[in-house]
Amino acid sequence: PSRGLGDVYKRQVNFHAPTSKAPAEKRAAYWEELRGHLNTVTADGRDLIFLCDPNAKLGNVVSEAVDSYAGDEENDNGTAFHGLLLEFGLWLPATVREHHDGGETITGCSPDGCRRHRGDYVAIPQAWRGRRYHASILEHFDVGTGSVDHFPSALVLEWHGEPRQPLPRRRNPVCKVAATKDPAATACFVQHVAAFVPGAHDVSV
Numbered sequence: 001p002s003r004g005l006g007d008v009y010k011r012q013v014n015f016h017a018p019t020s021k022a023p024a025e026k027r028a029a030y031w032e033e034l035r036g037h038l039n040t041v042t043a044d045g046r047d048l049i050f051l052c053d054p055n056a057k058l059g060n061v062v063s064e065a066v067d068s069y070a071g072d073e074e075n076d077n078g079t080a081f082h083g084l085l086l087e088f089g090l091w092l093p094a095t096v097r098e099h100h101d102g103g104e105t106i107t108g109c110s111p112d113g114c115r116r117h118r119g120d121y122v123a124i125p126q127a128w129r130g131r132r133y134h135a136s137i138l139e140h141f142d143v144g145t146g147s148v149d150h151f152p153s154a155l156v157l158e159w160h161g162e163p164r165q166p167l168p169r170r171r172n173p174v175c176k177v178a179a180t181k182d183p184a185a186t187a188c189f190v191q192h193v194a195a196f197v198p199g200a201h202d203v204s205v
Contacts, residue, residue, distance in 0.1 A: 011047055013038065017054045017077055024076070031080040038088060048088055050123035053150075056081040057119070059095060064126060067095040070118060090123040093155060094135035101136040122155040132158040 015034060018027050042048065056078040059071015065085035074082065085091065093099040122135070134156040 011049045013041070013048055013050050013052070015050070015052045015054070017052075017056070017081070019055045020075060020077060027076060027080070031077075031084070035084060035087070038084070042088065047125040047127065048090065048123075049125075050085075050090060050121065052123070053120045054078075054081040055119050056121075058082060058092070065091045065123075067092075067097075069095050069097040069100060071095065072118065085123055089126050091126045091129070092121050092123050093133040094118075094121060094153060096135075099133045099135050101134050120150065120153040122153055124155070124157070128157070134158075 017034075018030055020027075038048065054077055057072035057075040058066050058078045058081070059068050059074065061074045061079075061082065062068050063082065063086060066082055072078075124133075136154050136156075137151050
């Protein structure tokens with residue numbers, strides 16, 4: 001997950017919360033700012049997906065968003081994260097035993113390897129509960145950093161829907177070679193290209 005406040009593209013939100021070593025005021029301000037950010041993003045009614053490192057321990061407090069599989073005592077970040085999940089209608093399949101493949105649930109460890117924890121999650125809308133999910137930890141995934149402090153948390157979703165109708169064939173664009181030899185037409189084309197302003201990455205074209 002990326003550091004800082006979420007990088008939003010369509011449904012996906014990535015964020016990395018301060019650790020429990022950060023001052024309580026800093027952590028509280030972070031979660032409040034993130035909540036405001038998410039309220040802005042969901043103003044159009046869109047669902048969200050979290051790919052995140054909230055540095056949160058969860059599991060002993062069970063709700064529609066979090067189950068008890070491989071649970072920890074919920075810490076302050078866990079309480080804040082849990083509240084966001086409930087507020088925005090999300091849940092964590094990795095906390096449900098029947099949705100988790102394999103025995104490994106640890107996503108991070110300290111540099112000395114002495115402290116191991118689950119702190120990275122994939123959260124999806126509760127409205128998607130009727131589908132099949134396979135959460136897992138990619139234990140042997142090489143991120144190329146030369147050291148191992150995180151193991152990627154993965155989620156595979158199986159979608160079953162109606163077959164899509166084939167799109168109608170479109171005629172290939174035709175380039176009029178003669179027009180490229182007309183200085184006036186060429187100048188007009190160059191002028192339009194120079195004046196073109198591409199849309200932002202989140203603007204539908």
